[in-house]
Amino acid sequence: MSTMGASKIVKDGLVFYLDAANPKSYVSGDTIANDLISNINGTLENGTGFLEENNGSWSFDGSDDIILVNYSSELISNLDNMSIEIWMNVGAIGSKLIQIITNRDNSDSKTTMSINLDNRQVVRLWNPLGTDTMVLYGHVSNGTNAYYTPRNNSFGITDGDNTWHQVVLTFSSSENELKLYYDGEFSSVVTTTNSLYNSTKLWRIGSGYSYPSSPYTYSMLGDISNIKMYHKTLSSDEVMINYNTLKGRFG
Numbered sequence: 001m002s003t004m005g006a007s008k009i010v011k012d013g014l015v016f017y018l019d020a021a022n023p024k025s026y027v028s029g030d031t032i033a034n035d036l037i038s039n040i041n042g043t044l045e046n047g048t049g050f051l052e053e054n055n056g057s058w059s060f061d062g063s064d065d066i067i068l069v070n071y072s073s074e075l076i077s078n079l080d081n082m083s084i085e086i087w088m089n090v091g092a093i094g095s096k097l098i099q100i101i102t103n104r105d106n107s108d109s110k111t112t113m114s115i116n117l118d119n120r121q122v123v124r125l126w127n128p129l130g131t132d133t134m135v136l137y138g139h140v141s142n143g144t145n146a147y148y149t150p151r152n153n154s155f156g157i158t159d160g161d162n163t164w165h166q167v168v169l170t171f172s173s174s175e176n177e178l179k180l181y182y183d184g185e186f187s188s189v190v191t192t193t194n195s196l197y198n199s200t201k202l203w204r205i206g207s208g209y210s211y212p213s214s215p216y217t218y219s220m221l222g223d224i225s226n227i228k229m230y231h232k233t234l235s236s237d238e239v240m241i242n243y244n245t246l247k248g249r250f251g
Contacts, residue, residue: 006226008245013083013232016040016075018067018205020225021055021249028052033067038074042067042205051223054164054250060206062093062221069203076103076112078231079196080173084113085234085242087250088167090160090222095120099208099218100167101227102139103199108146112199114139115169116208116218117155126150133158138169138180142193149180149190160222164250166243171196172233184243186236225249 006019017036019025026033028050033042045066049059058067069075086101102114116137123130126137126148136154140147149169155161168181173194180187201209205227208218226246234242 006246009228009242010230010234010238013081013230013234014228015231016069016227016229018042018227020050020057026050026056026058028056033058038072040070040072040075042069042203048206054225057223057225058206059223060220062091062096062219064207064219066207066219067205067224069205071200071202075203075229076196076198079112079198081171081231081233082113082196083168083170083228083230083232083234084115085166085168085228085230085239086115087164087225087246088220088222089162089164090117090155090220091162092159093117093119093221094159097218098220099204100220100224101203101205102208103201103203104208105197105199105201108139109141109144110197110199111139111141111146112196113169113171115167117220119159127152134160136167136180136182138178140171140178140192141197142195143197145193147178147190147192149178149188151180151182151187154182155222162222164225166246168234168239168242170233170239175233181236181239184240184247186239 046064048065100115104111132152137150
């Protein structure tokens with residue numbers, strides 16, 4: 001199975017990498033997704049599927065499909081600079097909030113970092129008037145306050161567009177900034193704390209967790225191809241390098 005140029009991605013600071021297109025990371029039928037960098041693996045639960053199209057991706061049913069990443073202090077050992085990148089497409093989610101990747105504890109103020117998509121059209125800090133649709137937003141916190149950087153009309157105008165997109169979220173403690181990128185382009189920034197909350201919860205891919213009521217909430221309907229975590233703040237040029245390197249995989 002071709003990995004379509006994956007060897008050319010930015011590797012400086014890369015600490016975690018799941019890639020459904022790489023047989024060293026995943027083989028169809030397995031329930032384990034192998035990290036290509038630090039051997040911090042993920043477990044596919046509740047029938048999370050696999051699709052051969054676009055060289056391979058994990059499929060989430062919008063109910064309870066999830067990849068749970070084994071806990072490792074390595075993933076949160078550098079809270080001064082951090083980036084998460086994900087390639088995914090979203091189906092028809094309707095009026096729903098989905099948590100794409102998160103290690104949220106019992107509140108938004110106790111989350112190291114998360115990427116989310118909200119189509120409920122309700123008043124929130126990432127949707128102040130409650131009128132925006134398909135609001136993609138990044139989120140970090142320091143244990144007391146939460147910070148959000150949004151982009152509306154993402155993955156479609158009023159619902160999912162079933163088209164592959166790259167999302168990158170970066171944090172810099174020296175700049176006190178949280179930045180969101182979409183398909184290689186800078187989208188939004190917010191001034192934040194200079195330290196991130198050190199959540200010990202498992203990283204959850206494809207489904208969130210509403211503590212303590214439900215273990216599978218805010219679940220996504222769609223597909224994820226690969227996920228990267230960096231212990232560095234990716235620059236705009238590095239975000240574009242990763243985008244250009246992998247975009248050919250998705251047509």
